[in-house]
Amino acid sequence: MGLLGLLKDTKEYMANLRILYNNVATSANITASSTAGGLAPSNMLNYTKGLVWRSSSTTATIYLNWSDPKSISAVILPFNNLTNTSTIKVRLYTGVSGGTLAYTSAVLPAIVGTFENWGSTSSGVNRYSFGKSGCTAVWLPLTLLVTKIEIDIIDTNNPDLYLEASSILVGAYWSPVRNTSIGVDLAITDLSENTRTQSGNLITNIGPNFRTLKFNLDYMPVTDRNILLQILKINGMHTPIFVSLFPTDINSETISIYQIYGKVINSASILHPIYSFYSSSLDIEEV
Numbered sequence: 001m002g003l004l005g006l007l008k009d010t011k012e013y014m015a016n017l018r019i020l021y022n023n024v025a026t027s028a029n030i031t032a033s034s035t036a037g038g039l040a041p042s043n044m045l046n047y048t049k050g051l052v053w054r055s056s057s058t059t060a061t062i063y064l065n066w067s068d069p070k071s072i073s074a075v076i077l078p079f080n081n082l083t084n085t086s087t088i089k090v091r092l093y094t095g096v097s098g099g100t101l102a103y104t105s106a107v108l109p110a111i112v113g114t115f116e117n118w119g120s121t122s123s124g125v126n127r128y129s130f131g132k133s134g135c136t137a138v139w140l141p142l143t144l145l146v147t148k149i150e151i152d153i154i155d156t157n158n159p160d161l162y163l164e165a166s167s168i169l170v171g172a173y174w175s176p177v178r179n180t181s182i183g184v185d186l187a188i189t190d191l192s193e194n195t196r197t198q199s200g201n202l203i204t205n206i207g208p209n210f211r212t213l214k215f216n217l218d219y220m221p222v223t224d225r226n227i228l229l230q231i232l233k234i235n236g237m238h239t240p241i242f243v244s245l246f247p248t249d250i251n252s253e254t255i256s257i258y259q260i261y262g263k264v265i266n267s268a269s270i271l272h273p274i275y276s277f278y279s280s281s282l283d284i285e286e287v
Contacts, residue, residue: 017179020074020242021231025170028064036162044168047240047287049079049128055163062151069145071172076242077136078261079128080165086110086155090138098148110136112252124164129208139247143172169242176224185214210286213260218279225278237264240287262286
């Protein structure tokens with residue numbers, strides 16, 4: 001089979017794969033319209049699920065400011081307590097002190113996976129390690145040099161009576177020319193332990209669970225090879241990335257299931273199998 005035949009067989013099954021790997025929120029001055037119980041918005045600048053920002057009501061605005069402009073095309077809030085009736089609106093500003101409004105999004109659904117509504121059961125920070133959390137991703141139609149962002153969140157039906165998020169990610173996302181090959185592997189690891197008692201009952205010591213996502217990037221041109229190499233060198237196994245395999249899919253559950261905020265768990269390699277094309281495999285474990 002010739003090269004054209006090979007490329008024909010590598011269809012873009014996962015069109016519009018997007019990866020946010022440079023989180024410029026960590027260099028921002030971050031504030032919010034309200035804070036509850038000392039859970040400050042600066043808590044969202046960490047990489048863990050156990051430290052959160054919390055508002056005092058079900059409506060809030062988050063503000064990020066930079067002294068120098070940053071490239072922005074995505075705003076993401078992984079691990080939050082938002083319900084599937086919540087909304088989000090993003091405003092981006094340019095110029096000195098963010099004086100010029102450059103872009104305003106529509107009022108968008110903050111949570112797209114309907115199964116992520118946990119009803120009247122509290123879905124706050126104590127449940128993030130047990131598979132119960134929302135993930136909000138706003139992908140912008142353009143990349144802007146931004147000095148200020150305002151994020152409006154409304155979730156009046158939230159049973160927790162507050163808004164909460166463990167991390168905030170903003171930056172410019174990368175979308176490779178050719179997307180993931182067929183054979184994406186999504187898995188859930190449950191650290192619970194079962195013990196059989198003398199009476200014959202099976203007792204479970206409930207532990208946390210987490211997801212992993214494995215996928216291949218094949219037939220990458222040199223430009224994509226270089227960006228992936230940068231991710232592997234700078235982020236390595238220590239700094240998380242956000243991956244969305246179906247960011248624009250018509251099925252909202254598909255969008256939600258195949259997005260992950262995690263770390264590369266194995267030292268990845270970049271292969272040079274044919275002509276000027278390259279391939280690699282990424283194995284991501286949820287933070």
